[in-house]
Amino acid sequence: MRIKVLLIVLLLLPSLNISACPPTAGYVGAVYSQGITESEAMSYLNRSRIASKLNTGFFSFSPYFKDGLRAIYIEIGSYEEGAPLKAYIFPGSKYTLLLVETDASLNKGPLLYAESLLSGLLNPRNIVNESGSPNNWNPPAPYALWIRLERGVEVKVNVVRCGFVYSRLREPQTGRIGVIANEIDYNLSFGIIKRIESRGVGVDYLGFNEESMIKASKYRVVIFLGGHLAPATGKFVLPLLRNKTAYLRHNWLISPGTWGTGGIFIVIAGSDRYMTRRAAEEFLIRWADFAIRAAREGAVFMEFNSTAIMIVSSGRCGILEEPELQLSSEGNYIKAVYREGHSDPCARFYIAECSMTDREIRITLGRQSTSLICVQCIGVITANITIGPLPPGDYKVCINGICGHINISKS
Template identity: 75%
Template sequence: MPILNISACPPTAGYVGAVYKQGISESEVISYLNESGIASKVNSGYFSFSPYFNESLRAIYVEIGFYEEGAPIKAYIFPGSKYTLLLVETDFNLNKGPLIYAESLLSGLLSPEKIVNESGSPNNWNPPVPYAVWSKLEKGVNLDVKVVRCGYMYSKLREPEINRIGVVANGIDYNLSFSIIKKIEEKGLKVDYLGCSEESILKASKYRVVIFLGGHLAPITGKFVLPLLKNRSAYLEENGWLIFPGRWGTGGTFIVVAGSDRYMTRKAAEEFLKGWADIIVRMVKEGEEVSLTFNSTFHIAIESHGGCGLLEESRLLLKAEGNYIRAIYEEGHSDPCSKFYIADYSVENGEIRIELQRVSTSLICVQCIGVITANISIGPLPPGSYKVCINGICGSVSISKY
């Protein structure tokens, strides 16, 4: 825990970061950013992460989005001889979306497979926790993290404004599968091909929904997909295809539509068109949340809302409903005008782990102590016993044969 300053106040934003076990020089970073076309968004120098943090730290940053107040959101790169830090600005809920986006954008420079730590802290903790972790690994220096008076006054992430679908794909997957995704236009939603380079990922940050055609082994685009799939790449190789969405950037949704080879990617695109097109159209046009899925049958779907109430400890209720698990998760929070979304999940050996994060609903509501509730449906699942963990709270439930 950080050292508390008696004049501390609530945070207004935060930092999330990834430490890579990968040494890199500043000149290598600059060279890559110039060659990849990202250079127009780059700056370097000495930066302070709070008006109350005396030390200025040498870094290179890339602008990856904006706060609602208009300030740019920066992804800082701290080169090191053994370890490199990617530190990204975010909101006070420590939304990982900007970090996931930055990991994908910079995957040609920083290998996602070499990430050894991901962490975050509010912007009134200084230095940021990810920087303290990196300092210990790279320099052998233990830094005291202190809670200072206030962080910089930024708060909400500005959501992407382009209400169309962007598609990132290499030439092979474009030729085999893009025409299938393009059929969504018959439902009144335009589909744009963005290409398959770092500049394509820069464009993608402005779209509400971005589809990646091809998996982590796809030529050129695979490096961008790897940080999005993380530990699901093994599932793709074993099962042939998957459709996997998640949140990234400042509120956009990515969807990986991938197969174990180019032809299975085409199959995944066909399944996507059958089972997802209507959902995506509603999501882009009306802001409807999308459920997470491994493929066209298994889903983790969420409905969430906030309200006034008092809850001292988070709680989780589980019950079986046929071959589905129903999970009700509740957590106390200072803002009743918030809801949960699914930031990450894994399913392995009968254990289902779900990470929820909060996002403001932008509704006008009374000021009170709040309780945020998530109603989650998981399945279909085969009969058996399951352990379900949501934000670290775990329980067990059994699905019987019927």
């Protein structure tokens, strides 16, 4: 099925006007191999009350075309400045399309959020394709794919010439950490996460239903306690874990990503409730600084091949003649500590480039100053880097040209 859909995308490309100018926004969508009726969708949406606004009709998906497409329109959250997070459902007898408005760079975060929020209606396991297109494409590419699968109709995607600039997804406004967990995981693990408050960042328990997800869209950092099989919350987590669920068979998992209105999610889960508690304890020890920094300043996060790389950097006075790299493994993760001497302690590392070929991971770190006024001493800059989840095996890790080997063993 995925190969067939890819061919459809390739067939669409020749009809596009490559010289078109930049769009002002975009749309990302998921096609489900699941048929629903409009009345079924409306009944669920009215019953769950997840939408602050709900109606049906014909909607335009480009400011440059007047024609509209029939869909169910819902508003399922809001951005910092109050603008709504817009989603559209296209019911079908065999396939259903979920389409979400995003920025012109086609950030998939709002789609992940919508998939989780609507998982009680549309099963994430039935997703057969995800794609996106800017709003100077008409109709949106996900719609063209859906109509081809649902009705066997070929739709030409047109691109308009325009003169506008790219937009950016706005940030969520709540610089606190929200937690979604069912009653079992709440009782066993929420107290562990709550300890973050001693470091100066508030933690709010949001509950475990659709209303909780709406609240969560306003947070810069949202933690999900429990995996894809957890009662009540598992349906929300499944779209976020994607192909990482295998790591939960006999182990624990901490998995971050971008979602919602530009913030990040962190799934803390285990193969059972007690392994989830162990994951929460590990989070408090190893990952809390990352979450706190993300809540205060925004995420420092990259991802490739479903593997996340997170970095927390610090500086101190000291002398280090040669760069050094220390590697260790914890569960399905590689922990790397990289240190390098610098003219002062006020610089911090950031991830400039990263790549993963077979079992070789290469990371290039850049340095940036954090203050105009700095203590006068020679400095040592440290990067604490977490890479994972990764399957068991031997890995070579190179950071700024310094390499080492590490093994991730089977649980």
